[in-house]
Amino acid sequence: MNEKERELLSLIEKEGRMKEESLAKMLDTPADEIAAMLKSLENRKVILGYSALIDWSKTDIAETVTAMIDVKVTPKRGVGFDEVAERIYRFKEVKALYLMSGTYDLSVSIEGRSMSDIAQFVSEKLSTLDSVISTTTHFQLKKYKHDGVIFGQDEEGDHRMVVSP
Incomplete structure (x- = not known):
């Protein structure tokens, strides 16, 4: 496995929905090469699937x-x-x-x-x-956090940590 494949795996592990064009820019590699790498990784069973994390x-x-x-x-x-x-x-x-x-x-x-x-x-x-x-x-x-994603947290509101002297 080469360094580009390792970098690609690290990126899609965090966000599996990234478009090939975005991955290509991030890795400074042509999009068709990214597509070929993804296909190769899937065929070799390194990438086993893609899934969504849902707050049911x-x-x-x-x-x-x-x-x-x-x-x-x-x-x-x-x-x-x-x-x-x-x-x-x-x-x-x-x-x-x-x-x-x-x-x-x-x-x-x-x-x-x-x-x-x-x-x-x-x-x-x-x-x-x-x-x-x-x-x-x-x-x-209750699920608080899964795969690095925090559940039940609203985007609105002030989530800064309270600091007191």
Whole structure:
């Protein structure tokens, strides 16, 4: 991977909607070369997709319930955690899955329509897997910041920090 590709990735990671012309100016590279780099990065699976970050609380669409589940598992000889991780990430409810250090081995982020949907997922799907020893479920109550974006902050008003002697 060359330096221009690294710079391009850094730019689109912060703002995936930037036009090729803007990226070309910022990187001092012709727009057709930027388009070719993006296509190459997509084909090589370096860029896996583009997504929008939405504050669902400001819409009339019912919000989903999000939970983080800590999972302790028994790794299998020869494949470690990969086999059980693959079984878990194939469930449609799973939005993210990470191998972690510390007390628990895996951290699973899931979404459901209700807390009982999450409970049903844990009791019927996740905890029944052979390698799963235990789980601890944490429900997300409010989102303050995600991927560097602050939620619930209005553009209006004075947001300066109060400084007193």
